[in-house]
Amino acid sequence: MKTKLTIVAALAAAVLAGPAVAKDYKSITIATEGAYKPWNFKDASGKLVGFEIDFAEELCKRMGIKCKIVEQAWDGIIPSLKAGKYDAIIAGMSITEKRKKVITFSRDYLAGGGSFAVMKSSPIAGLKVMVSKVNLKDISAAEQGEIDALNKALAGKTIGVQTATTHENFVRKYLSKDIKIRTYDTQENLDLDLEAGRVDAALASMNYWVPLLKTDKGKDFSLLGPHLSGGVFGDGTGSGIRKEDQKLADMMSKAITSTLKDGSCATMATKWFGYDACSQP
Numbered sequence: 466m467k468t469k470l471t472i473v474a475a476l477a478a479a480v481l482a483g484p485a486v487a488k489d490y491k492s493i494t495i496a497t498e499g500a501y502k503p504w505n506f507k508d509a510s511g512k513l514v515g516f517e518i519d520f521a522e523e524l525c526k527r528m529g530i531k532c533k534i535v536e537q538a539w540d541g542i543i544p545s546l547k548a549g550k551y552d553a554i555i556a557g558m559s560i561t562e563k564r565k566k567v568i569t570f571s572r573d574y575l576a577g578g579g580s581f582a583v584m585k586s587s588p589i590a591g592l593k594v595m596v597s598k599v600n601l602k603d604i605s606a607a608e609q610g611e612i613d614a615l616n617k618a619l620a621g622k623t624i625g626v627q628t629a630t631t632h633e634n635f636v637r638k639y640l641s642k643d644i645k646i647r648t649y650d651t652q653e654n655l656d657l658d659l660e661a662g663r664v665d666a667a668l669a670s671m672n673y674w675v676p677l678l679k680t681d682k683g684k685d686f687s688l689l690g691p692h693l694s695g696g697v698f699g700d701g702t703g704s705g706i707r708k709e710d711q712k713l714a715d716m717m718s719k720a721i722t723s724t725l726k727d728g729s730c731a732t733m734a735t736k737w738f739g740y741d742a743c744s745q746p
Contacts, residue, residue: 490713492531494551495521495704499536500651503676503737504557507536516737520574521555523729524704527720540629540650543568546705552713554705557670559631561699569708571717573701573744574730575672578694579632581615581624582674583666584659585687589618594691601635601696611691616641618689623647625655625664632668634697660685672734672742679739701744722746 497505497517505515513534525532537545539556546554546568559577560570583590592614599608620643626632628648636646647664649655652673659667671692677683704721706714724730730743 488710488712490528490530490552490716492533493525493553493713494533494535495525495553495555496535496537496542496546496551497521497554497556498539498542498651500539500653501557501673502653504670504673505555516733517555517557519733519737520724520730523724523733524555524717524720527723528716530716538650539627543705546707549707552706552710553717556705557672557702558705559699560701560703561631561634561697564699564705567708568705569711569714570703570705571714572721573703574721574725575702575734575742576694576744577631577698577701578671578692579635579668579698580671580674580692581666581668581689582659582678582686583689584662585685587665587687589622589666589689590687592618592689597691599691599693601639601693601698603695608691612639615690616644619644619666622665623663625649625658625667627652627655627669631698632670635693636668638697656682672738676737676739 497513499505499507499513503515505513505517508514513536518534521532521534535551537551542554542556543564545551558564560573594611596607596611599611620641623645624636624640625647626636626649628650633648640646649658652669655664655667658664666689674683674686674688678686704714704717706717725743725746731741734740734742
């Protein structure tokens with residue numbers, strides 16, 4: 466009897482809780498990680514700031530929607546969306562086929578992909594690159610040569626990536642078995658281990674590395690190998706939304722396109738990344 470009552474109570478609670486917002490979308494809650502500078506992070510006062518905070522607020526203004534932005538740890542960000550804890554994710558999330566099986570996405574607003582970084586003092590820091598960009602969607606012989614060169618340079622070494630990311634997907638699919646992979650809950654913790662020598666290289670978004678390398682924190686880091694995109698990296702960065710909320714996804718996409726066309730996205734990206742990292746309109 467206790468089990469049956471528990472189940473009934475749980476079902477009743479789920480019905481009463483329902484989605485986080487009515488379908489008129491007059492107000493929504495948006496989740497971000499809050500630990501991926503300069504995309505989204507907390508300043509000294511604990512306030513959420515970054516490109517995606519500014520961007521989310523601009524999208525809400527254009528949609529005529531009242532928005533609340535909340536912090537959510539990365540490894541639970543999709544399950545919590547599906548559970549109705551919030552209505553959308555704006556957290557540097559790549560649009561991938563795997564994720565599209567469980568949620569839907571707005572159109573992309575930033576180009577995707579990733580690059581490796583090492584300490585400038587690393588013996589592999591001077592690795593020569595013959596092809597600066599590798600698109601995994603259709604790899605040429607020259608591009609495959611760059612991946613082979615990466616595997617050779619990283620042989621026997623330890624690579625760090627943030628868990629449950631497209632970067633982890635890449636290293637598990639394309640790197641040799643003799644390369645050790647270490648996963649991290651946040652990019653900040655990965656950076657600390659790279660600096661301390663506990664990992665030999667780290668893979669993250671170019672939009673993360675470029676501004677970091679200009680700071681005191683990143684002055685001793687150096688990019689390694691080509692910029693990687695396509696394939697496991699998905700089709701750019703978008704807002705994740707529940708499948709049943711396609712109307713909200715469409716509203717987001719329309720607002721995103723308007724920021725791309727009038728240059729607002731470029732202005733915000735240049736402010737936070739140091740260059741225009743936005744997608745094409």
